[in-house]
Amino acid sequence: MRLQILDNGHGFGTKALFGIIQVMSRQPVLDVVKLVRYRPDFYGKPMSNVTHEAMRGPSSWSVGDRELMAAFVAATNQCEFCTKAHTAVAQHAYGESLSVPSSFSDAELANLPQPLRATLLMLRKVTQQQALNADDMREVLAAGASRQQIEDALAVCFSFNVITRLADCFGFAVPGPKAFAAGAKYLISRGYT
Amino acid sequence: MSNIKEGQRELVKRLLEGEGYASPAQRLAAFNNSGLDDAVGQLVTKIVNRSFAITDDDVIAAKKAGLDEDRIFEMAVCAAVGQATRQQESALAALDAAMEDQHASPDSR
Numbered sequence: 001m002r003l004q005i006l007d008n009g010h011g012f013g014t015k016a017l018f019g020i021i022q023v024m025s026r027q028p029v030l031d032v033v034k035l036v037r038y039r040p041d042f043y044g045k046p047m048s049n050v051t052h053e054a055m056r057g058p059s060s061w062s063v064g065d066r067e068l069m070a071a072f073v074a075a076t077n078q079c080e081f082c083t084k085a086h087t088a089v090a091q092h093a094y095g096e097s098l099s100v101p102s103s104f105s106d107a108e109l110a111n112l113p114q115p116l117r118a119t120l121l122m123l124r125k126v127t128q129q130q131a132l133n134a135d136d137m138r139e140v141l142a143a144g145a146s147r148q149q150i151e152d153a154l155a156v157c158f159s160f161n162v163i164t165r166l167a168d169c170f171g172f173a174v175p176g177p178k179a180f181a182a183g184a185k186y187l188i189s190r191g192y193t
Numbered sequence: 194m195s196n197i198k199e200g201q202r203e204l205v206k207r208l209l210e211g212e213g214y215a216s217p218a219q220r221l222a223a224f225n226n227s228g229l230d231d232a233v234g235q236l237v238t239k240i241v242n243r244s245f246a247i248t249d250d251d252v253i254a255a256k257k258a259g260l261d262e263d264r265i266f267e268m269a270v271c272a273a274v275g276q277a278t279r280q281q282e283s284a285l286a287a288l289d290a291a292m293e294d295q296h297a298s299p300d301s302r
Binding site: 042138 | 201263266291
């Protein structure tokens with residue numbers, strides 16, 4: 001990572017925890033874990049509370065849907081770490097019920113059910129342009145999304161418009177598939193807190 | 194229905210009003226992407242607009258401009274949260290406008 005404090009500026013207890021994680025998972029500690037564990041009162045704890053509520057709080061979107069939105073926002077922001085991480089979590093959550101798109105191309109998105117597809121396209125616009133109008137939202141409502149579903153999707157979008165920026169700013173290392181699979185297993189069982 | 198508003202308020206309050214290495218004014222400037230000069234301002238603007246294009250040199254330049262790593266950490270977090278907040282607020286305003294003439298049934302709200 002680009003800041004040494006995020007790599008090795010943690011206290012003794014946190015470093016010991018990282019050691020345990022490495023032994024148990026047989027994978028390196030992901031940089032996102034190092035980030036949220038560095039001075040957690042400043043960023044890690046309050047942000048994890050927000051992200052956990054958005055990703056695991058009550059919603060008519062499934063966990064898989066929300067993880068797919070996270071991966072999609074990450075892909076829109078061209079964040080390789082978060083795209084791969086949350087594609088893995090989404091696929092883990094969906095199981096065989098839905099195949100997560102590999103590239104999020106328009107052709108792949110066309111295969112997704114409504115109102116998920118229209119919601120993803122709206123999130124792309126929020127992420128790229130920050131200039132939506134009422135017509136953009138009417139399209140999502142017309143596709144069958146409720147107001148609450150849109151607000152829930154925007155909560156996911158908020159979290160990952162923060163996290164992806166930090167991943168790229170701090171230069172998160174992108175590990176191999178086994179590390180992401182281990183991370184996905186953890187996020188499905190424990191969530192973000 | 195998930196409700197992150199209270200958590201977001203606490204997050205922003207902590208970032209902008211709590212203790213930190215960067216001054217509250219510096220953190221607010223990063224959050225707003227406004228009023229920062231030189232390499233620090235360039236890094237913040239890049240976090241806001243093109244974070245995928247950030248390089249080692251951007252962070253090194255911020256250090257040379259006088260920021261230590263803890264200040265860079267804090268200001269990067271503030272910049273990212275500030276931009277994500279503006280994006281969300283813009284989208285929610287558009288949703289409010291769309292709902293004004295939407296005659297939705299109560300259970301669709």
